[in-house]
Amino acid sequence: MTFTTTRNTGSHHPAQRGFTLVELMIVVAIVGILTAIAYPSYISYMQKTRRSVAAACMVELSQWVERNYTTCLAYNRTGATCATAMTSAALPNFACRNDLAGSYTFSFAAAPTATAYSLQAVPGAAQAGDTTCATLTLDQAGAKGASGTTPVNCWK
Template sequence: MQTVKNSQRGFTLIELMITVAIVGILAAIAYPSYTNYVLRGYRSEGIALLSDAAARMERFYAQNNTYVGATLATIGITNANSANNKYTLQLASAATATAYTLQVVPQGSQVKDTTCGTMSLDQAGNKLPTTAECWR
């Protein structure tokens, strides 16, 4: 009488648990990096919105020799939200004859961007926050 040896194939529970642990560690490292990357990517929307509004303000000044009377409507901005609604454009205060300050306020999921938060730009090109990371 011959005995037939059955060979079993598959993974042991230990092998599966090790794999799950490795995937968990990789995810714990990768997810925060990915989140920061997404926030930084949307930050460019706010910068573009500020730059466009600043160019329109300068055009208004060139035509009127003053910033007085410049509002988002008078400079031709009908929608103060960025393309993906991540930022809203505002005049930080009423424009004077020689000065203005524009700001973009984060909306929705972009409020998690605590590195930069609300960004502003004035007529002299001064940027807040001053961190270079916020403006690249």
């Protein structure tokens, strides 16, 4: 019994698959350009979102202070008998304050008086780049303010 083996001696080789270095460098350049455009937009969007939540939290805190005023007839007093001085420590820890703990610090801009108060939201580390609005303020008359470079649209 004889066995015959045949070998394919033709030059037909399967095509190699893969990317060339030039193709990979083009893809890396495109991803780099898209990242350079998208990342600053993302950061700006996140700052605006946090600012909007902080503004809503300021309104919620203001409503709490006003409800306290209806009980004590003074902004600088709190407690069941209205014998406790109102300070930033007396402000309640609403969920919005906890959610924004790394982004904003909520407090009174100055010690409240019997007839006036001013709340402020001071940007923290996560919000430090928000120079457009910076510190947000809200007082007993409902006057909304911001200490940034362009405070016009900060409360929208």
